[in-house]
Amino acid sequence: DTGVSQDPRHKITKRGQNVTFRCDPISEHNRLYWYRQTLGQGPEFLTYFQNEAQLEKSRLLSDRFSAERPKGSFSTLEIQRTEQGDSAMYLCASSLGGDTTEAFFGQGTRLTVV
Amino acid sequence: AQSVTQPDIHITVSEGASLELRCNYSYGATPYLFWYVQSPGQGLQLLLKYFSGDTLVQGIKGFEAEFKRSQSSFNLRKPSVHWSDAAEYFCAVVSGGSYIPTFGRGTSLIVHP
Numbered sequence: 001d002t003g004v005s006q007d008p009r010h011k012i013t014k015r016g017q018n019v020t021f022r023c024d025p026i027s028e029h030n031r032l033y034w035y036r037q038t039l040g041q042g043p044e045f046l047t048y049f050q051n052e053a054q055l056e057k058s059r060l061l062s063d064r065f066s067a068e069r070p071k072g073s074f075s076t077l078e079i080q081r082t083e084q085g086d087s088a089m090y091l092c093a094s095s096l097g098g099d100t101t102e103a104f105f106g107q108g109t110r111l112t113v114v
Numbered sequence: 115a116q117s118v119t120q121p122d123i124h125i126t127v128s129e130g131a132s133l134e135l136r137c138n139y140s141y142g143a144t145p146y147l148f149w150y151v152q153s154p155g156q157g158l159q160l161l162l163k164y165f166s167g168d169t170l171v172q173g174i175k176g177f178e179a180e181f182k183r184s185q186s187s188f189n190l191r192k193p194s195v196h197w198s199d200a201a202e203y204f205c206a207v208v209s210g211g212s213y214i215p216t217f218g219r220g221t222s223l224i225v226h227p
Contacts, residue, residue: 004157031213042118042204042217043158056214091157093215102148103215105157 002026004106006092012112013082020078021109025094032075033103034067035091043091049075050097082113116141116209120218127195128226135190135221137205146208147188148215149179151201158204164188175199200225 005024013019025032030051035043046065047057051072060066064082069075079086089110093103117140127133139145146165150158162173169181179190188205202222206215 006157033214035217040123040219042120042219045214045216048214050213093158097213102160102163104160105150107157108155110155 004092004094004104006090006106006109008109009107010110010112012114015084015113016081018078018080019082019111020076021090021092021111022074022076023092023094023106024074025092026104029094029096029104030072031095031097031101031103032069033093033095034075034077035093036061037089037091037108046077079111082111084113087111087113116145116207116212116216118205118207118216118218120203120205120221122221123219124222124224126224126226129197130194133190133192133195133199133223135203135205135223137188137190137218138186139188139205139207140186141207141209143209144183147179147181148206148208149173149177149188149190150204150206150217151175152204152220153201161190161203195223195225197225197227199223 007022033048034046037043049069064080067077089108091108093105095101095103119138148163149161152158161177164171164181202220204220205218
């Protein structure tokens with residue numbers, strides 16, 4: 001399978017714990033996006049990378065959220081001190097880059113904070 | 115800032131009937147436009163895209179969409195809906211140079227037998 005891969009698919013955590021999600025993009029894609037999706041809403045942009053450079057992070061929801069893409073390949077999204085309001089689907093997408101390329105999405109990580 | 119409006123939260127159609135899902139965008143120049151579909155608990159799958167040229171674009175699964183600059187719209191259509199089309203549909207826009215897809219809130223399609 002050469003699509004976008006996310007791990008884990010589901011995560012249940014206690015409030016206050018830290019969680020980390022991984023995304024493996026399509027191999028030749030140099031742009032990688034993170035989105036959050038809550039029930040009944042569209043994906044909400046969080047951050048994106050061009051290769052290893054994080055080009056937009058002002059839309060991360062709080063300073064508890066951080067993302068990395070250390071070698072320009074896979075990426076991780078970390079949420080520290082989770083809150084119940086963090087419960088959502090976290091989606092990763094990748095694209096080739098340039099103006100006219102579409103984003104391909106992974107199946108998402110469903111986070112439940114109890 | 116770019117934005118996308120999908121005015122219909124839910125649409126109910128009978129199997130075999132035609133379908134049109136509405137999408138309006140807000141952006142000064144010609145944007146790049148997309149329609150995605152999402153089945154429950156899954157990621158988003160691209161149905162079709164518009165970058166330039168012919169304003170009527172064909173996609174997968176028998177879907178098409180028409181870009182109308184004068185109305186700032188990019189409505190999705192299908193002439194005959196199948197029960198398997200029941201899903202959530204999202205319109206997205208990318209403005210030139212931003213590289214960040216912005217999504218509408220989605221339209222939930224319900225198909226009656």
